[in-house]
Amino acid sequence: MVGKAEPVNGSVKSGSNQSIPATMQSPLKKSDLIPNLSLKTLKLKTKQQELLIRVSILCLVYVLAFITRLFSVLRYESMIHEFDPYFNYRTTLFLTEKGFYEFWNWFDSESWYPLGRIIGGTLYPGLMVTAAIIYWLLRFLRFAIHIREVCVLTAPFFASNTTLVAYFFGKEVWDSGAGLVAAALIAICPGYISRSVAGSYDNEGVAIFALLLTFYLFVKAVNTGSLAWALASAFAYFYMVSAWGGYVFIINLIPLYVLVLLITGRYSMRLYVAYNSMYVLGMLLAMQIRFVGFQHVQSGEHMAAMGVFFLLQVFFFLDWVKHLLSDTKLFQAFLRITVTTAIGVGAIALGVGMASGYISPWTGRFYSLLDPTYAKDHIPIIASVSEHQPTAWSSFMFDFHILLFLFPAVCLISAIAVSATIKNLTLVARAKSKVTQTGSVRGSSSSKGSSKASLDQSQPFQRNGAIALLLGAFYLLSKYATHCTWVTSEAYSSPSIVLAARGAHGNRVIFDDYREAYFWLRKNTPPDAKVMSWWDYGYQITAMGNRTVIVDNNTWNNTHIATVGRAMSSYEDEAYEIMRSLDVDYVLVVFGGVTGYSSDDINKFLWMVRIGGGVFPVIKEPDYLVNGEYRVDKGAAPKMLNCLMYKLSYYRFGELTTEYGKPPGYDRARGVEIGNKDIKLEYLEEAFTTSNWIVRIYKVKPPNNRW
Amino acid sequence: MPPALTFYSVSLPKGLGKGDSLTLDVLVVFKGALQPFPEKITQADIQLVVFYETAYYLSPYAVKVQSLSVKLPDARIESFTKIENTKIHGSEIKYGPYENLPPFSYSPIVVHFEANQPFAIAQELVREIEISHWGNVQVTEHYNLVHGGAQSKGEFSRLDFQARPHVRGASAIRHLVAKLPPRVHSIYYRDEIGNISTSNLWGDHKKTEMVIEPRYPMFGGWRTAFTIGYSLPLQDFLFQSDGKRYVNISFGSPVNEVVIDTLIVKVVLPEGSADISVSAPFPVKQGQETKFSHLDLVGRPVVVLEKTNVVPEHNQHFQVYYKFSSLSMLTEPLMLISGFFFLFVTCIVYMHADLSISKSSPSYLAKLQWDEVQAAVQQVRNIINRCLMIHDKLEASLRDLSRTGDVQACKSARKAFDGLLKDLSKDLKPLLASLQTSPQAAQILPKVEELVGKERDLQERMMAKHSTVVDSYEKKSSGREIENRVALQQQKITALRQEVDDLLDLIDEI
Secondary structure: OHHHHHHHHHHHHHHHHHHHHHHHHHHHHHHHHHHHHHHHHHHHOHHHHHHHHHHHHHHHHHHHHHHOOOHHHHHOOOOOOOOHHHHHHHHHHHHHHHOHHHHHOOEEOOOOOOOOEEOOOOOOOHHHHHHHHHHHHHHHOOOOOOHHHHHHHHHHHHHHHHHHHHHHHHHHHOOHHHHHHHHHHHHHOHHHHHHHOOOOOOHHHHHHHHHHHHHHHHHHHHHHOOHHHHHHHHHHHHHHHHHOOOHHHHHHHHHHHHHHHHHOOOOOHHHHHHHHHHHHHHHHHHOOOOOOOOHHHHEHHHHHHHHHHHHHHHHHHHHHHHHHOOOHHHHHHHHHHHHHHHHHHHHHHHHHHHHHOOOEOOOHHHHHHHOOHHHHHHOHHHHHHOOOOOOHHHHHHHHOOHHHHHHHHHHHHHHHHHHHHHHHHHHHHHHHHHHHHHOHHHHOOOHHHHHHHHHHHOHHHHHHHHHHHHHHHHHHHHHHHHHHHHHHHHHHOOOOOOEEEEOOOOOEEEEOHHHHHHHHHHHHOOOOOEEEOOHHHHHHHHHHHOOEEOOOOOOOOHHHHHHHHHHHHOEHHHHHHHHHHHOOOEEEEEOOOOOOOOOOHHHHHHHHHHHHHHHOOOOOHHHHOEOOEOOOOOOOOHHHHHEHHHHHHHOOHHHOOOOOOOOOOEEOOOOEEOOOOOOOOOOEEEEEEOOOOOEEEEEEOOOOOOO | OOOOOOOOOOOOOOOOOOOOOOOOOOOOOOOOOEEEOOOEEOOOOOOEEEEEEEOOOOOOOOEEEEEEEEEOOOOOEEEEOOOOOEEEEOOEEEEEEEEEEOOOOOOEEEEEEEOOOOOEEEEEEEEEEEEEOOOEEEEEEEEEEEEOOOEEOOOOOHHHHHHOOOOOOOOOEOOEEEEEOOOOEEEEEEEOOEEOOOEEEEEOOOOEEEEEOOOOOEOOOOEEEEEEEEEEEHHHOEEEEOOEEEEEEEOOOOEOOOEEEEEEEEEEOOOOOEEEEEEOOOOOEEEEEEEOOOOOOOOEEEEEEEEEEEOHHHOOEEEEEEEOOHHHHHHHHHHHHHHHHHHHHHHHHHHHOOOOOOOOOHHHHHHHHHHHHHHHHHHHHHHHHHHHHHHHHHHHHHHHHHHHOOHHHHHHHHHHHHHHHHHHHHHHHHHHHHHHHOHHHHOOHHHHHHHHHHHHHHHHHHHHHHHHHHHHHHOOOOHHHHHHHHHHHHHHHHHHHHHHHHHHHHHHHO
16 A cells, blocks of 8 residues: 555656646746836836825824724723713713703703703813714714714724824924824824723813814914915814813914014914914804803903904004005104004003903913912812822823823924934935945046945945934834833723722722712612712712712812812711701712722812811811821821711721721721721711722711601 | 402313313412512511412302412411411411312411512513524613512611621522523623623523622612623524514513513514514514614614513513515615715715816916926826836847847847837927926926936937947957946946936926
């Protein structure tokens, strides 16, 4: 058998051997032909090649910007994150269900009980309208999706669109290479990702897009002097105004840009057309947003734009007069008179406006921009937002989104730098290869040749250096990309509604206590129940719990918040009076003592005291401190140990052993044994506590019967 | 005799003759027959219920012998009505036997006992069964659950519940078990505010069990709502008989402990189904509606079946018959394809259409002129490229010459190329002229002219070189001599060629 098999194999082998040359030849011939053909056809179309590469890179960046923001969806679920987005989600839901007019006229009685809130007049509707339009469009195209999915993915979608705008902006400012790098940088920039991950359904998500679009269109308008671009930028500005309160920065930055152009003597007709049409139309459009309204012509923050507008008119007028007057001396005199009168009239108008109250002075928010400590000293509410930030400046950067304005600029500038560097390096690297290709050209007597010759002497070093630098640049850029992805996945992709921790065996433990509590409220309390909690949780309670809250994250009424702060920091009987007067049925507190969750109400408590004390002087911060120290153990201040917040947080906690080897009542968030283990509640009763004790809900008892 | 009675008539398979006997097993399931008493309990209390029944079998016929046994879940019995012949064995109470009872004899009894099993009542359950002929049955079930036992009052203490869950909170619903068909996949468990992470799933080839825990333990009177959804393979549930397809799927809820007040089963058939009929093993209210899902034009027909008071015994299969042509499956992919096709077509049309409003505005004219200039420059580039190709061919002919020594062939080739080059330069002239007249070309014109000049220079040198080489061959000079003679020319030609290439690139970039 074996003997027989061998010749068969042999024949097969020889056959294959014979066939190999035959098959080898034909591909060779073909491959001879193909490069010739393809090289020639391709060489004719270098431009198209470049276009193809550019478009595919842009598409990849577009997709990258989208998918890098999906960590939280993949890791948790498609859900809305944090606090403010829940309000946006709730209003979007209302908008899609009831329509735009109902939305515009919505009086929300579920928040700020008993005051209520006029939603249509106190919000920037851009985000909700955008999401609703996307939703309706998809519905129209017969994609049966839930509005939640639209809301969750709005921010990544707009981040992708921002990369496109960044590309065009970079192209407009520098060249298409810079545009591509700008698009890529914007796509993975952590500062932006933190505001636009899937589920972070907040104004910034679309506002950054609108911001960049406005700038791009305005620069385009200035460069071309085209009315169409100016109008487009006005509409982009309108979109920005409708989306976010940060539009104030645009309306200050664009005049600044114009002013710089004026001072550097680059005034032109194009600038005049661009700014005037953008400002006038943009202003008229912005005033259509009810939350902005006449502020746009009255508040101090908008005066710069108006001033530059009038300045441009004066400039134009002077130009015209100069054109008419041939005598320079006469013109000089005229100039002097006009400028002094213009400045005088402007100053008087501003002064009269300020004095009569027609022009409102700058708000605290704007002062705090100039002096970050302003907020801390004067507005405890603003300061309380930033309680976890270490220093004033960084907290200020964080809170007022200065980074958000800086990062597009930073991205653009670094994109230009990077692309220019790489371009130069590749030029150097390529020049050498060209020279080697052409070989013996050195003899030619052109200046180019001599420069090349001089170049050539230092070339071995230069070329290698260029290649090394290029490799270094690519290494750094790829490192940056992986770093950004890592930061996104580690730091910015947690929904903060669901908490995740590692269990003892390395498995993932999920604390879903917030939703447990909110759903309990939704299903097991009367539909008209009023819930009192610290304002952080207001939006979530209305959106997920569907119950009326006393205060929420829209901190427009300081007194109301202070009342809640006062109730939380009073003794139970005093608090009961306040709660009765506010018609409170349930009290919700967040408590991290069992799980070691540190951003709970006990850690926020001093802010309640401060804000409460800011309005009601009966609450004094020192009463809650011992030697200026904030503590909850045995050494705590007696008022601290008996105030409502302490009692509600630690009710029956003294009986619980949280950690092995520690006494019962050991608070894991603060690492101490609590000071008051025997807490009795007289006016409230425990209604619900979640499985990890993170949220505790108490029912306010009805008043006792009187005989 | 009790105040209200409902009569059910049973038709026998065949008439009962005199003296014959027949055994009937009658199974009756009562819902809501157990009343919690006391009606409100605290977390620490156990749940007690009362059960009202008659000791004698209520019948319009005379009863010869009859007995009743009441089986209770727990051993603890608070009280029960004692009449004659009552015995108790552990958790079972026996009444009877009683003999020779007249029609409609009636003796109410009351049993009061501990029942800590949860009273899970789905006030409304909507099951949506969506058939996709792409191989999937998607079942979505919306539960609206309430604990129907004794209402809880007072505090709910998590501490007590965690420390001694079976004493403090004995009657709470902690979890429910859903028995799902085998090969089920893509299971989810969520509610209005998102996914619920407390569920477990295991299964083998016979069944799949899903343990679902509500977000919070449910005490008496507490409510919750959730949705579970799962996908099933189509071939297990869709069959065909005489030209019709039918779905054969279970009617009730997969959660066994749940008693349902109102059950609505919706069967969503694929778009284009017709001739729909339902066969169910028990009477149900039928209706029809339309549902719009992904890419639907006319909507999918939905069969709506409604039944009140559903217990686990109703968990039987029912059938929906319908006609559906397999070709209709293609409509949705075709729609998508044509949608994208039209998108691209509009893109192409947009790119090629002239959409400017004013045909006489200066910017429009300038654009037109610029297009012309670009076209002319492109043509110039083409011509130059062709010239360069001819140069290459000339070089090639020289190489042939050095290999073969065939001077005649080389000369004839040269002649042909000369003619070609002349034609090309003729073509070039009008283009250059048009570029010179156009104001838009002012920027690009010097470069183009330089390019043309350089190319002409190159051409001349090429010719010179060619003539030199051919001459030398005719004179039979040695190869080395020829090379020496040509070397200088060759250098210049390479330099010129390089410059021409650079210029071409430059113009390309403009």
